[in-house]
Amino acid sequence: MKKINEFCIKLLHWIEAIMAIILILAVGIECFHVIAQLPSFFSNEVPLSDVLSYVFNFIIAIEFVRMLLIHSMESVTEVLIFAIARSIIVGHPEAISLLFEILCIFLLLMARKHFLLQTDLEKENEEDQ
Template sequence: MKKINEFSIWLLHWIEVIMAIILILVVVIQCFDIIAQLPSFFFNKVPLSDVLSYVFNFIITIEFVRMLLIHSMESVTEVLIFAIARSIIVGHPEAIALFFEICCIFLLLSARKYLLFENELEKENEEDQ
């Protein structure tokens, strides 16, 4: 039974790595596509919300890949914060939805500051350096 559990964990880890690699390849391909479309953004007067949507999608995807590879609460909260921020900026929510989204960001930032263990934050800082 222990070998099955170890194999399952190993297999799931490599599936996550493969998914991260696929997402990185998609982001790189999409970057080339956006660079090719850059003149049309300027000359066709594409709305800023469309450009922001592209940018936030890239940021969220990159943070999601980081979350797949690092497995920390810090990376999970960052992905959630970026996803909610994208919804606020690009989605143009109604007043009540905007209020709840801002409350969610506040709660996530508070949780990140006050509830994450100090040793986890120190460990992540050491990994970044």
């Protein structure tokens, strides 16, 4: 039974790695589309919000790939922070939604500072001793 569990865990890691590669390829292909549209970005044919949307989508995709490969709570919180920030900047939310999104980012940053980073420091101290 232990060998089956180990095999399943290895299989899941391989599937995650394959999904990460697929996502990296998709981001690379999309980069070519953005580069092809650069003249229209600079000629003011495309609104700045569309450019910001593209950039945030790239950042979120890259952070998501990192989350798939690293498996840390810090990478998960970073993906969530970027996704919420994208919603704030690109989505033009109403006042109450904006308040909740800012509160979510604040809570994620506080959790990251007080919980995640302290546990990482504790792990480093344990390894040093």
